[in-house]
Amino acid sequence: MPLVTMKQIMADSVKRATTDVDPAERYAVGAFNFSTIPEMVGIVEGARSKNAPVILMASLGAIKYIGSLELIAETAKGIAKTYPEVPICLHLDHATDMEQIKQAVVAGFTNVMIDASQEEFEVNIAKSKEIADFAHNHSPYGINGCSVEAELGMLAGHEDNIHVEESGKAYTDPALVKEFVTKTGIDALAVAIGTAHGFYKAAPEIQFDLLEAIRKETDIALVLHGGTGVPEDDFRKCVAMGMSKINVGTGLKKVYTDAVREAIKTLPETEYDPRKIAGPGRQAIAKEIASKCDLFNCTGKTPDVLKSIYA
Numbered sequence: 001m002p003l004v005t006m007k008q009i010m011a012d013s014v015k016r017a018t019t020d021v022d023p024a025e026r027y028a029v030g031a032f033n034f035s036t037i038p039e040m041v042g043i044v045e046g047a048r049s050k051n052a053p054v055i056l057m058a059s060l061g062a063i064k065y066i067g068s069l070e071l072i073a074e075t076a077k078g079i080a081k082t083y084p085e086v087p088i089c090l091h092l093d094h095a096t097d098m099e100q101i102k103q104a105v106v107a108g109f110t111n112v113m114i115d116a117s118q119e120e121f122e123v124n125i126a127k128s129k130e131i132a133d134f135a136h137n138h139s140p141y142g143i144n145g146c147s148v149e150a151e152l153g154m155l156a157g158h159e160d161n162i163h164v165e166e167s168g169k170a171y172t173d174p175a176l177v178k179e180f181v182t183k184t185g186i187d188a189l190a191v192a193i194g195t196a197h198g199f200y201k202a203a204p205e206i207q208f209d210l211l212e213a214i215r216k217e218t219d220i221a222l223v224l225h226g227g228t229g230v231p232e233d234d235f236r237k238c239v240a241m242g243m244s245k246i247n248v249g250t251g252l253k254k255v256y257t258d259a260v261r262e263a264i265k266t267l268p269e270t271e272y273d274p275r276k277i278a279g280p281g282r283q284a285i286a287k288e289i290a291s292k293c294d295l296f297n298c299t300g301k302t303p304d305v306l307k308s309i310y311a
């Protein structure tokens with residue numbers, strides 16, 4: 001199956017999040033940052049093992065390292081052809097350069113994130129709207145071939161190109177949500193409710209009352225950033241309360257690197273086959289994604305996602 005948009009991949013989850021279903025029936029789609037092409041494949045293999053949809057996230061650092069937006073988009077299209085049973089969305093993460101975001105839409109990304117969260121509210125609205133208008137109308141896949149995520153509020157922490165001090169963080173203000181979503185026309189909203197990017201120095205204190213208030217303000221998908229190091233019960237609670245996408249990045253880098261380090265330690269020095277050295281990294285990523293699918297209650301949800309896209 002071709003790449004799908006984030007709006008499509010999350011439609012079933014959003015429906016469950018915004019209607020009166022048993023909270024135990026709710027789930028979030030996992031969104032995972034990659035730095036290399038083998039990690040992209042490992043992420044999809046993990047989702048496939050759980051019959052789950054998945055979102056591949058390219059950070060600005062990954063684009064620089066891998067080479068170009070086009071290389072990543074074409075690779076993701078190839079992966080989607082190779083794993084036709086997995087609904088896959090290709091997402092541009094935390095982008096700030098308007099031209100680069102538009103280039104990603106044209107290259108074939110199926111979701112882009114405009115992160116103007118550090119700007120004034122009105123500027124955030126204007127930039128997010130410009131990207132939403134562009135993405136909905138200029139994808140090579142046709143009208144609405146690319147969806148859009150924007151952020152309101154600001155997470156603390158470090159993630160590739162973004163760095164926000166603890167003192168600079170700002171929770172999402174529920175009173176601004178409706179206006180922001182209506183004026184911008186975005187498809188998903190990243191919220192700041194107490195998580196942070198990167199490894200935590202202390203356990204995060206998630207503001208569940210804030211999540212409840214935000215969820216009441218809008219029917220679009222809500223996105224939890226800063227998934228590394230969030231306690232499992234907090235994830236479950238966020239999902240039950242209507243979070244539809246959960247981003248994990250830093251923790252995956254560690255999973256990959258730990259596995260490669262272990263392989264180098266264990267293999268004889270005469271072993272020089274990169275597949276034997278880096279292969280365990282890709283396998284470890286797949287295993288980690290599989291466990292996240294269980295945690296986000298996303299395991300086995302592919303048929304429901306497909307039904308909501310193609311019905």
Ligand code: 13P
Pocket residue numbers: 033093094159196197198199224225226227228247248249250251
């Ligand atoms: P972590 O690196 O903290 O898991 O956050 C990932 C993220 O939110 C990417 O947008």
